[in-house]
Amino acid sequence: LFFLFFWFLLQLFRYGLNKNNKLNFNPRNREAIEDNKKQYWKRNLSYLCVLLFIWFIVSYGAGILFAGFLNRFQLGGFPLGFWFAQQGSIYVFVVLIFAYVFLMNRLDRSFDVDEQ
Secondary structure, three states: OHHHHHHHHHHHHOOOOOOOOOOOOOOOHHHHHHHHHHHHHHHHHHHHHHHHHHHHHOOOOOOOOOHHHOOOOOOEEEEEEHHHHHHHHHHHHHHHHHHHHHHHHHHHHHOOOOOO
8 A cells, every 4th residue: 555655656746757848828828828727727636636536545545444454464563554544644644745735836837837
């Protein structure tokens, strides 16, 4: 499950790193502006969906659905399913917050809407 989580994050970061999203921004062309807004929002929603899916799998899946299987393993003297239900999902959530900040900052720079 850890490997699946990190694989999803790696794919998410790799997908963004291989794309060159610099767009020609012409304020006189209203259709281009609207298209840029739609592309920006679409990419933002794709980031949100992937990150929320990872959080769902870790918190609900590992803490509830797969708890019986995961309880066969120990982490710090506690069953792994119990650990995910009590602490693991919170740690993953904090990591996902930082991942979202990183992804959104890069997305803002690629669409030239960053704060700098």
